[in-house]
Amino acid sequence: MDKKERYSATFPYPIPEYGAESYWDACNEQRLMMQRCEQCVRFRWHPSPRCGDCGCERYSWELLSGRGRINTWTVVTHPVHPAAVEKVPYIVVVIELEEQVGLTMVSNLIDCDVNCVDFNQPVEVDFVTHPIGQKIPVFRLA
Numbered sequence: 362m363d364k365k366e367r368y369s370a371t372f373p374y375p376i377p378e379y380g381a382e383s384y385w386d387a388c389n390e391q392r393l394m395m396q397r398c399e400q401c402v403r404f405r406w407h408p409s410p411r412c413g414d415c416g417c418e419r420y421s422w423e424l425l426s427g428r429g430r431i432n433t434w435t436v437v438t439h440p441v442h443p444a445a446v447e448k449v450p451y452i453v454v455v456i457e458l459e460e461q462v463g464l465t466m467v468s469n470l471i472d473c474d475v476n477c478v479d480f481n482q483p484v485e486v487d488f489v490t491h492p493i494g495q496k497i498p499v500f501r502l503a
């Protein structure tokens with residue numbers, strides 16, 4: 362992992378709260394998990410107290426494969442935070458996960474030249490560790 366893939370101690374990090382604690386705990390075990398509605402059985406991203414499709418409040422946490430395809434992306438060339446100066450340019454991707462059509466999440470694509478990213482490329486999840494100890498999901502080309 363090169364220096365660009367690491368986070369500096371001052372880089373913003375997630376605070377597990379508002380029902381997302383289980384998600385971040387699973388990330389720390391290098392598992393990608395999402396809520397799945399107990400009524401309509403659809404996955405949902407991001408964690409929320411009720412299903413966006415049917416409104417049901419009941420859900421379970423389920424393990425995902427971590428595989429998907431690049432739906433779209435952008436290359437960030439201007440550091441939007443002082444701690445990102447050493448990370449630019451980097452790639453922000455929208456990944457459509459293989460478990461469900463339309464199930465997307467935003468993440469970073471790592472170990473990929475900014476000129477090599479393309480639509481529909483297969484990717485798989487990996488995890489990088491922020492200096493505070495929280496593991497953060499990222500994707501690599503499969």
Ligand SMILES: [Zn+2]
Pocket residue numbers: 398399400401402403412413414415416417
């Ligand atoms: Zn539902």
